[in-house]
Amino acid sequence: MFSKETLTVTRRTALLGATALLTLPRIGLAQAAPVDGGRLILIARPEPATLGLGLNLQAPTIYVGGKIFESLLTYSSDLAPMPSLATSWSISEDGLTYRFELRQNATWHDGTPFTSADVVFTADDMMRSSHPRWKLLAETYVERIEADGDFAVVFTLKEPFSAFIYAFELSSLPIMAKHVYEGTDYRTNPANNAPIGTGPFKFVSWNRGQSIELERYEDYWDETPAHLDQVTFLVIPDAASRETAFEQQIVDVLRPGDVEGFVARRLSEADDVIMTTMGEEFYAPHAFIQMNLRKPPFNNLKIRQAVMHAVDREFISNNIWFGMASPATGPVSSRTAFYEPDVTPYPFDIEKARGLVADSGLSGDDLKVTLTPLPYGQQWDRTAEYIAQQLTQAGLDVSIRGVDVSGWAQALSTWEFDLALNYTYQYAHPALGVARHYLSSNIIQGTPAANNEGYSDPEVDRLFAEAANSVDTEETQRLYSEAQKRLVDDVALGWIFEMRSPTIYRDTTNEVVTSAIGVMDTMKATWKAA
Template sequence: MNMSKRFIYGLVSLATIAMAGSSLAQNSPTPGGTLNMIAQPEPPVLMVGLNSQGPTLYVGGQIYQSLLSYGKDLKILPSLAKAWEASDDGLTYTFTLQDGVKWHDGKPFSADDVVFTADKFLREAHPRWRYIANTYVETITSPSPDKVIFKLKKPFSAFLYAFELSSFPVVPKHIYEGTDYRTNPANQTPIGTGPFKFKEWKRGSYIHLVKNEDYWKEGKPYLDELYFRIVPDAASRGVAFEKGAVDVLRGGDVEGFEVRRLSKLEGVTTTTEGWEMYSPLVFLQMNLRKAPFDNKLVRKAVMHAINREFIVKNVWFGLGEPATGPLASTTRFYTKDTTSYPFDLNAAKKLIAESGIKPQEHTIRLMPIPYGSQWDRMAEYVRQQLEQLGFKVNIQAVDAGGWSQALSDWNFDVTFNFTYQYGDPALGVARHYLSSNIIKGTPFGNNGGYSNSKVDELFLAAAEAVQTDQAAKAYAEAQKILTDEVPIGWLFEQRNVTIMRDKVKNLVRTGIGVNESMDEVWIAK
């Protein structure tokens, strides 16, 4: 298959996408109503262009939009772009924008906003887009108010998958041009083009969004308002749903055993769909800049010392699959032909002895990701396993902002993270391993400091491949090298469950699930 083949897409209605587990056959959505959800943990900011942590994206996804969206089959769908076209040589991409779009402050949206977003704001502030723009993009121009043209320096086979909401949130030029993006006051009162507008953020209690009466899709959104409740305690979140104070629980809002219990309640629907674009893979992030994790044998020992099946079954209550390497099994170009690390403490201790490292001389700071008690329990388990290898381990508790800052500044020994695959390894996977992406300021780059010129070469060759088999060959070789060198300790692939009341209709429509604009969500009376 020629990967630079011409793509021309017309208008597509997102309403045609089916949602498993809900009745979309009803032809008369009921306008009005309030949808109550949970933001867990409380996000540090709602500006998606500056922070793409899960809670920020969940709330911010109703405020901001991108040019494109993606179906559960990863088919490319329209959002702020109604049509798009790629040249035969794969070097020129032309986007035609929707008509009549306005920012929440009433200013007209135009191609100038997209050019500013791509060439200025995200090039500076967004690690994934910065890499794509600096590596592949030659120019970004606007020949008319409704058209944007990207000219590439060389082919990039994943380019049309680079416009998912968290990767390319379009921001208002008139608000951010000439300012310090990170300190702009609009970050606290976000202005987007989405179906809901920011109303109020009562810290520690709720985030309130209201219907955008000037939304560019006529007659939508159906809902009047959204509340994202801040409920720090997992048990209390389950009670809130059970008593009807909350209508939706997304993956991670409650613990695994609560997922089982709440899913069986009368009038409740569940689905594992809506994660196809992300395919999250949880990993142990080690700082390779210093001992003991600068030693490959230590990293291999850690992999043997952690029972990934135990983590999935006992910490996450079966909501996952043990990972085998850097790519999720649901992602293009995944291969099983890699180095494996079965749970084997004896093998782990032998590798530690061979490494020359004296574990008792090292005190490791283990920083859990602050997303709930399951992550805390996993930290306790990992500490126990590292201590069995002879290391001293201190668990370092931080909030969401502190975790992001520490990882961004490389101020950590070991932490947890999870990568979204974004439909293609060039977008979601390579960023954690490319030496060119060792950049301070983001928790989602090459934070461990791994550098291997051969791996760099293979990822770049795969991304620029014209033929699919060429890309597959390069990705397969990269996976073999990475699983041998273990720059990251891959743990498991998440299988998230969204739980909702039957009255909530049309919630999970695309491959980005509850992060999708909820303009077509309605509540049955």
Template structure:
């Protein structure tokens, strides 16, 4: 009996040893090679929320939570939380032993600073929520924070991902000019990867954080984000194996089908549940001709959105019916029609009372690759058919953000994330209080409807889902009627990766995740 028992124990120990050693051999080490497209202007998510910044910075900075594919909150820097029965306060309990990359401890002071000071001043999206709904952010002790609201806010628990609410180091930024702080050139976060090197025009390198608070992680030694100027070269790089991962937008949509068919390549459209991106036109509504709603309606009638989906986005998306994408909470498909009808478009121009020949439209090009170049060219042609003169003005990602945020354009194209709940991702583009300079993700078009502002507030504070639906349906109909933006495409972003890359897309924020769990199978 003793021999038999010893034999069973030995087999169990052997199995455990093999499992542990196998896991180590399988997961530890290696470099993951990706593309960042276009090259971001900065890697500080509190200062810039463009997609390339979020992609890279999501490995450096963290937030209190992350989210499952069905948008359920999961622990992040906060290990647990409680919500008051009346929904008016939230208490977060932070993980212990978390350190910034410079060795300083991460504490409740950093959370209070981030949510009370830095983000309300610098973050185009977060400041809307924090100013409007948050009454106070209080330190209970070093590892506990209590947030009190001014009124109930149903979407509050969805805002704590690293692009929306990155935790920033108080000891580095407090009392400084945030925009010119030297740390902006060498980011310091709590994430599994630390800033190593940025060779402009070539690559950004991040290295493993040896003191990361999740024991044994991350598995990878290095992340390399290559800067490759044109989409054809990016496709070739993946095809030849010099990069391991393609993010939505890295290559022209026309190449997706061919690259997906390559051997040992995985494909998924998961990981965008939080973002639900939408492509649209931004009209500068402060001045003629786009201050005239009939002109905006004419432009929409002149745009063949079925052609845009099929021939410009190559089927990766569907026609937008309004300001909410079809996957957004409280989406209502029964919106007033904005069908392609050139005859109607010309009639609307006549009714508007303007002479298109009197205007040369400054169309600020969106510098995010070939798909957008084609869309901008098509938009130019559509406006020219209405009699406008159009100049396409090229810029880089930083220039686009600066000019758009400072209203230096007549028309531009972009896409934006909707963040699960319209109170987080859509409201910011339409409320009068967010007509502020400095961010391309505010109400840069200048749309203002004070009565609708009240409906937005009521919808965000309402706790009854049926009543929220009624309010958001009212909002959607009015925004479509006013053409507050030129809604084009509910986008679909694919991720392609080498089959040896494991755990790549595990949450609703997909490739914007920290990658602490990603490994390369050996």
């Protein structure tokens, strides 16, 4: 875990060097002994469509669900695996067998004992049908999943898959209760709105449009339950109101995106406020324009190239996101393994964009497109407005289609879009967070987190498959580099920026970020000074 001292030092250093993005806050109060009790006030933004983690991979569901559910592992800031529902694990020398020893004193929030049967049901049944990332991984690499008694599970792979150890983060494989979900329609199960997990906090109530209430689970498997008595998520749609709620100390923590970049800078300057960019090492969020490649105009390469030249990614990063982003160059984040910088550049050049549109041979209705923004706040709205303006200048006829979170997810999931804004979590390894957006086998309906644009290239499929199987680092890099170059040449997506996301909180709130998944984690160690 990171102590308060670590975080205050990190405020000085975390953004220097490669990023240097944020105004640095002042040093907070010294670390004291943890205090039990109290209520932590957070913000659910936007309000989740469901609390069925694993059925919905949008950030608000992960944020709330991460306090209720757990997976087998979590990960440190240097991406080392750490115990969660698994106490230990081993990997065979040939890389084909992963064995997890499970906690023997964990229970579900309704009192039912947690066992290996829950893990097998989750991994081999429920998530195969409902979780696009796990479905792809399991169907491609997993030969079988077996219980060895009540408290051990063995995953046997068809072939080596070096990224497999990263597949057990809580949103990647949230362990679900077999006795709650087996034999039901997973997507309509009432537990999706009143979840039953094994985490340190249990669900109490959901007052739609207002708040979600959790309370400490007294029978939690750890030696001591969570420090906090309660965790409340307030639904505050308006950015100015979220800012005010934090300033008036109604809200304790602002997660990345709760307030705009310039507001985050200002708030961080207060003597009693701590800001850190730690806690996104596992996710490395990566924003892009998704273009539907199934129909004109985006089935035309020249139009896709025009999009890349028409959008000034430096302007977006520095002016719309206030320096809390850096331009993306391709599908892999520069902060993760196997990034390839030597790809075809697309410098901002509106005249070149206009020429490409003219050279495409398209005109009239074929150039009329609708842009679906990501409904996650004003910065995303302004990003959409800027992109629409730029593409209109390049010769496209762009209109913006405003939708709520459910409408956005529906549009992408059913492929009923022309252009859409999206961002992806990279999940520590390209095989987990990147390949899913480009593999032909992942052109599936029902989720906004798959290959929704419809990109298909057998050579890219081959490169991703061989890279995932490779056990030689240099060969893995070569394969991923070739895949990145090919994807950038094809403009499979319109990559915009790598997000640099701060978490902000009062210095009376402690142990807010304790892992590589930050505030998305359980927050079982979080406490508030009396």
